Amino acid sequence: MAKSETVGEHLRRHGISRRAFLKFCAVTASAMALPPGAGKAIAETLAKQQRPNVIWLSFQECTGCTESLTRSYAPTIEKLIFDVISLDYHETLMAASGEAAEAAREAIIKDYPGKYVVMIDGSVPVEGGYATIGGKSMLDICKHTVANAAAVVCVGTCSSFGGIPYANPNPTGAKSISMLMDEGLVPRKPLINVSGCPPIPVVITGVVVHYLSYGVPELDHVGRPKAFFGQTIHDRCYRRPFYDQGKFAKTFDDEGARNGWCLFELGCKGPTTYNSCATTKWNDGTSFPIESGHGCLGCSEPNFWDKGSFYAPLATSESGGVYGLGAAAAAGVAVGVGAAIVSRNHQKKLQEGK
Ligand code: SF4
Ligand code: SF4
Ligand code: F3S
Numbered sequence: 001m002a003k004s005e006t007v008g009e010h011l012r013r014h015g016i017s018r019r020a021f022l023k024f025c026a027v028t029a030s031a032m033a034l035p036p037g038a039g040k041a042i043a044e045t046l047a048k049q050q051r052p053n054v055i056w057l058s059f060q061e062c063t064g065c066t067e068s069l070t071r072s073y074a075p076t077i078e079k080l081i082f083d084v085i086s087l088d089y090h091e092t093l094m095a096a097s098g099e100a101a102e103a104a105r106e107a108i109i110k111d112y113p114g115k116y117v118v119m120i121d122g123s124v125p126v127e128g129g130y131a132t133i134g135g136k137s138m139l140d141i142c143k144h145t146v147a148n149a150a151a152v153v154c155v156g157t158c159s160s161f162g163g164i165p166y167a168n169p170n171p172t173g174a175k176s177i178s179m180l181m182d183e184g185l186v187p188r189k190p191l192i193n194v195s196g197c198p199p200i201p202v203v204i205t206g207v208v209v210h211y212l213s214y215g216v217p218e219l220d221h222v223g224r225p226k227a228f229f230g231q232t233i234h235d236r237c238y239r240r241p242f243y244d245q246g247k248f249a250k251t252f253d254d255e256g257a258r259n260g261w262c263l264f265e266l267g268c269k270g271p272t273t274y275n276s277c278a279t280t281k282w283n284d285g286t287s288f289p290i291e292s293g294h295g296c297l298g299c300s301e302p303n304f305w306d307k308g309s310f311y312a313p314l315a316t317s318e319s320g321g322v323y324g325l326g327a328a329a330a331a332g333v334a335v336g337v338g339a340a341i342v343s344r345n346h347q348k349k350l351q352e353g354k
Contacts, residue, residue: 004050004051004052004053004086005050005051006047006048006049006050006051007046007047007048007049007050007051007083007084008046008047008048010051010083011047011083014083016080016083020080021043021047021080022039022040022043024080024081024205025039025040025042025043025046025209026039026040027039027202028042028202028205028206028209028210029042031202031203031206031227031228031276031280032206032210032217032227032228033227034227042209042213045212045213046084046209046212046213049212051084051085051086052085052086052115052116052117052150052212053085053086053088053108053112053115053116053117054085054086054087054088054089054116054117054118054119055088055089055105055108055109055116055117055118055119055145055149056087056089056090056091056093056118056119056120056121057089057118057119057120057121057122057141057142057145058090058091058092058120058121058122059120059121059122059123059124059125059131059138059142059158059159060122060123060124060125060131060138060158060165060172060174061121061122061123061156061158061159062164063092063121064156064197064198065121065122065155065156065158065198065199066090066092066093066121067198068196068198068199068200068201068204069081069155069201069204069205070093080205081204081205081208081209084208084209084212085117085208085212088104088105088107088108088116089101089104089105089108091133098134099134101134102134105145109144109145109148113148114148114149114150115150116148116149116150117149117150117151117152117153117208117211118145118146118149118151118152118153118189119152119153119154119155119208120142120152120153120154120155120159120177121154121155121156121158121159122156122158122159122163122165123158123159123162123163123165123166123174123175123176124138124139124142124174124175124176124177124180125138125139125165125172125173125174126139126172126173126174126175126180126185127172127173128172128173130172130173131172139180139185139186142177142180142186143185143186143187146177146186146187146189147187149189150189150190151189151190151191151192151211151216152177152189152190152191152192153191153192153194153207153208153211154176154177154178154191154192154193154194154195154223155194155198155199155204156194156195156196156197156198156199157195157196157197157299157300157301157302157304158174158176158197159176159177159193160176160177160178160193160194160195160222160223160224160302161176161178161193161195161222161301161302161303162174162175162176162179162302162303163176163197163305164197164305166303166305167303167305167306168306177191178191178193178223190216191223192207192211192216192217192219192223192224192225193219193222193223193224194207194224194225194228195222195224195229195275195299195300195301196275196299196300197297197299197300197304199300200228200275200276200277200280200281200282201282202280203228203276203280206225206227206228207225207228210225210227220274222302224274224300228275228276228280229274229275229276229300230274231274231276232270232271232272232273232274233269233270233271233273233274233275233277233278233290233296234268234270234271234272234273235278236276236278236279237270237278237290238278238290238291239260239261239262239263239290240262242260242261242262243262243264247259247261247262248261248262248263248264248265248266249261249262249263249265249266250265250266251266252266252293252294257293263290263293263294263295264295264313264314265313266295266311266313267295267309267310267311267312267313267314268290268295268296268313268314269295269296269297269298269301269304269307269310269314270290270295270296271314272298272301272314273296273298273299273300273301274300274301275299275300277289277290277296278290295310295311297310
């Protein structure tokens with residue numbers, strides 16, 4: 001088995017400056033809300049480590065998660081993640097195809113048992129033989145590859161919670177990786193869910209860097225790192241002062257919308273959605289859906305596709321669930337506050353195992 005080079009050796013060999021690497025680690029540490037100086041400590045830890053082998057498996061997905069991490073018109077700091085890890089198998093990005101590609105995946109499984117990391121986008125169809133790669137079912141590939149892995153990182157809502165393929169009526173019997181582990185269909189391994197449809201690039205890189213530097217981060221009740229999913233969009237939304245004043249846009253082109261008022265009554269799911277879009281933002285910190293004038297769809301939450309209309313306001317039910325009901329719009333602030341509190345209480349109870 002050939003010994004992997006360290007991250008530091010790899011960076012030097014590829015002419016990547018220490019300054020650029022420090023900036024990458026500082027951006028990542030800041031996104032995780034780590035204290036000042038943590039970026040330098042992460043850089044020193046990572047530089048000494050061997051680059052971990054990573055197998056990226058794509059199942060029922062749209063490639064949006066891979067696009068999120070890689071697609072930009074200019075090189076971004078996030079791309080440095082590909083120097084930190086050794087991405088040995090990724091069907092969309094690798095040059096090899098066919099038997100050579102399959103052999104590359106098998107070589108990592110055989111040569112680095114218990115050491116490689118599996119990153120997965122897409123959910124797995126378990127019924128009807130809907131999808132095969134190289135003649136093998138996605139379920140068999142998942143089971144075989146995860147069996148010897150050190151850890152699994154689910155990238156996106158599809159692999160984390162089932163996502164769009166899992167949405168009613170779920171014709172392929174799609175399941176998330178945690179569902180497969182819970183049902184014993186895939187061996188249980190340390191699992192981190194990085195949800196979002198797609199997830200924010202710096203969140204993906206932040207989670208990988210945290211895992212390599214400190215191990216599995218602290219997770220919430222659905223397996224998401226609390227550093228990125230510990231608060232709702234609503235908790236940090238810049239339109240929140242309008243919400244608190246009861247100023248709501250009623251249509252996408254009314255005066256309230258032009259004034260940047262709260263989008264709650266246009267269906268924003270920010271009060272019940274845990275993600276860091278409002279602070280980390282997208283495209284190098286440029287913007288996020290609400291800043292572009294559209295409510296949050298709740299894309300990082302389980303079952304977000306089946307929770308009713310994206311354009312109906314949230315409402316609380318007597319049973320404590322949260323539903324989208326057009327009539328609730330009239331209740332305005334009171335309902336919004338209720339939805340946020342119910343969501344938070346619900347999450348707390350789940351965390352406490354009640
Ligand atoms: Fe595509 Fe969204 Fe699924 Fe990612 S989570 S593969 S972006 S549908
Ligand atoms: Fe922001 Fe939506 Fe909350 Fe309004 S309801 S403050 S737009 S997250
Ligand atoms: Fe998704 Fe809402 Fe962020 S729709 S991208 S979690 S603002």
